[in-house]
Amino acid sequence: MSRFFKGSDSESESSSGEDEIVTTRSAAPTKVFQFSDDEEETKRVVRSEKDKRYDDLKNIIKDLKNKKKIKDLSNVLTEFESLLKAYDKAKKVVEKEGIPRFYIRTLVELEDFVTECWEDREGRKKLNKSHAKSLTTLRQKLKKYARDFESEMESYRKDPDEGDIEDDFDAVNDVAESESEDEAPSTFLKKDKPAKPARAVDDDDEDEWSQSESDSEEDEDAPTDYTNMAAYFLKEKTSDDKKETKAQKKLKRQLVKKDADKDEDEGEWEEVTGKGGVPMVVEKPKMFPKDTEVNHEAVCKKLYEITAARGKKGTDRQEQIELLKELYSIAEANKLGYAMSVKITFNITAAIYDYNPNIATCMKSDMWDICVDGVKTLLGMLKEHSDITVGANITEDTESLEKSPFLVRGCILTVVERMCEEYTKMLQACDAHSTEYVERLRDDVKVCAIVDELVNYLEGRATSEEICRAYLRKVECCYYKTNQCTEADMDVLCKFIYTNDSTDRLRTRAILCQIYHHALHDRWFQARDLMLMSHLQDNSHHSDVPTQILYNRTMVQLGLCSFRQGMTKDAHNALVDIQSGGRAKELLAQGLLLQRQHERTPEQEKIEKRRLLPYHMHINLELLECVYLVSAMLMEIPYMAAHEMDARRRMISKNFHHVLRMSERQTLTGPPESMREHIVAASRAMKTGDWKACKNFIINEKMNTKVWELFQDDRNKVCDMIVSKIQEESLRTYLFTYSSVYDTLSLVTLADMFELDVYKVHSIISKMVINEELMASLDEPTQTVIMHRTEPTRLQALALQLSEKVGNLVENNERILEIKQGNFFFNKSGNQQNQQQGGGYQGNQQNWNKSSQNRRNQRQHRAY
Structure with missing residues (x-):
C-alpha cells in the first residue's frame, strides 16, 4: 500500500502488529481511511481576552476601511456602530491596558474622511438619499463620540508616527504567518507521484499490490503510526522555522533608523538587536562634512542648497525650517557676524510663511508663535546694528556679509505685511464666540507693537513709498478702535500719505480710514467735509474690492455718527444705499448670504470668504437697520400725512414701505417682539399723533438691550435725541392730518x-x-x-383723484381711436399748415397735448 493511505484498525490490525490485507471476491470494497472529528488531532490555541477583543476590533476596522475606499456611506455607518459595540465589550481590557493606538488612529482617519465628504458640496449633491442621510447621522454620532477622546486624538494628530511600531509589527507578523501558510504545501507535498486511492483487489491484481508494497518499502521516512492526514501535512515548528522573515527584518531596520534620526545627540551610536536581527548603527547626518572650514562662502552655499528646494513637490517644509535653524546655530557658533544671522533669519521667516501650502487656510498656532518671535528678533537686530542695509533691490551678487557697511537682500516691510495678513487669516478661521478667538485676539497687542517698531525703523532709512506703506499699515491697525490713536497722530500719518503717495490706492484707503476715525469719535463735520472734498462717491465703484468694502464701512459709520448728532436726514441718506438692497452683511464683508448655486461658484465663494473681516471689526447689523428704519420713520410718516391724497407722491424709503406692507398683510397683529415690529408699531402711533405710544415702542427695555445699549457712553444722549425728534415729527404729523x-x-x-x-x-x-x-x-x-x-377737504381730494383717473382713461381711449382711424399724424384740415409749422407728427402732438391740458383744467374747475 502507498505510504499516503492506510486502512482502518478493524480491517488491518493483527495481534502480531503486522499489516495484513484481507480480501474476498464477494465482499464490498472497504474504505481505506476515514476522517472524523474524534480522530483528528487538532491543536487548540488558548487566546487571551486582550487578543480576542483586539482582533474583533481590527476585523471591524478592516471592513470599515474597505467601505471608506468605495465611499459606501451606509455601510460605513453600520461598521462604525459595530465598532462602538465591540469597543464597549472590550472596556475591561481597555481599562487595564489603556486605549489602543490603532483605535485612536481609526477615529482620526474616520473624522478626516467625514470632514472631507461633508466639505465636498459637489460630491454631496450627487449622493443618493440614503447615503446623504447616513453621512449626516455619521457626522453627528462621530462628533458626539469623539468628545471622549479629544486629548488622545489631538496628541495623535501632533505626532501620528508615535506608538505605531507595535501595530506595524502586528501587521508584519500577520503577513509572515500568511507567507508561512502559503509556503507549507509547496515545501512538504511530494510532486513526483500523485496519491492513488486504495481499493479492494482480487487475485488478478497481485502485480499492482506488489508494486505498491515495494513503493512503501522504499520510502523509509514515512511515518507508520499516524491516523490524521492533515496532521501529517502540517508544518511543524523547529528552531530554524522560528526565525524572522525578511519582511520583519526590513521593518525593524526602518523603525530603528527612524528612532535614530530623532536622537538629539549628534554622532551617537545605537546598537539594535533582536531575534535574528543584525546590530545596526545609525548616525545623524551632519550639515557640513568633517574637517570642513565653516566660513561665509560655505554657509551661503549651504543656504542656497536648502532654499533651492523651496516650493518643489515633495519638499518637507518642517525639515527645511529645522535645517535653516541648525544653519543659524552653526553660523552663530562660528561667529560669522550679525549680517549672516540677519540673512538666515530672513530665509527662516520665508520658510515659515511657506509652511502652509494652501493660501486659503491659516497658519498653525505653534508656527504663528515662532513667526512672531522671529519677526521681532529680526527687527531688533536691524535696529541694534545700524550699519546693516536691507532691501529687495539688493541682489545676491552685491551682498556684503563680511565687511561693514553690510548689505543684505531682504525686505522687512514685506515680512511685517505678510505677518499681518496671516494674523487676519487666523482670526477669520477661529469661531468668533469661542475662547480660542479671545486668545488669538490678545496677539493684537504684539502685532501693533511690531508695526510701531517697523515705522520707527523705516523713518529716515526707507524711501517715501515704503514709509507710506508702513504708515498705512499702522493706520489700518487702529482706525476702527476707540481712542487707540489720537486725532493728531492719525492726521500726521494720513497727511504724509496724501503728500507722498504715488498711487491712488494708498491715498484712497488713508482718506477712508481717517473719515472712519472721525465718525467713530463723533467728529461729524470733519468727517463730512473730508468725504465731500475727496469726491470718493464718484470713483468708489472703480476701486478694488477691499477698498470698496472699506468705503461701505466708512459710509455706515458716517451714518451712525450723524444719527448720534441728531441729523436723521443725513443718517438716512448715508445708509440708504447699504440697506436698500438687503445685502448689508455681504457689502460690509461680515458674512455671505445664502444664494442659489448658479449665482456663486465654489471658487468665488472661497475668494469671498478670504475677504471677510474678523469679528471684532464688525458693525452690528441690527443696530444699523434700527437706525435706518427710525430715520426713515421720522421722515416718511409726516410726508405721508402731508400727501395722503396725492396719487403721485414718491417714496422716501422703499425698504421702510416694504416693512409696513408686510406688517399690514398679517391677519392677526400681536404685541411687538422683534426690532422691526417695534418700529412698525411706533409708526402707526405716530400717524395718529400719539407721540407717547410711539416713544414707548422705540425706547423700552427690550429695545435698549438689543440696540441702544450698543452706543455705550452715548446711550442716554441718543435716547433723549430720539424722544425730542418723535415729539417734533408727531406734532408735524398731527397738523398735516387734522x-x-x-x-x-x-x-x-x-x-x-x-x-x-x-x-x-x-x-x-x-x-x-x-x-x-x-x-x-x-x-x-x-x-x-x-x-x-x-x-381741499377729503371728499374734494377723492373727487379730484377720481376725475384725474377718468380723464386719463378718456385720453387713452381717444388716442386709440385716432390711431385706428389713421388720423393720428394729421388733422382733417390744415395738413399743409401743420407740416410747415412742426413737421406733421410734432405739430399734431403739441396740439394734442395742449388740448388735453385744457380739458384737464376744465374738469378740475368743474370739480371745485
Missing part, C-alpha cells in the same frame, strides 16, 4: 399736548408756513394758528 378740521389752534394747547416748549412749537409751525407745507398764519397776540382752508 388741519382741515380746525379753524384755529392754540400754541399753548399744542405745547401741552406734545410736552414741548411754546417757542419750539412756534418755530416748527413757522417753518411749515414758510415752506408752504401748512396754509395758515400765526396770530402773535393771541398765540394761535389760523387755518386758511385752502386745502
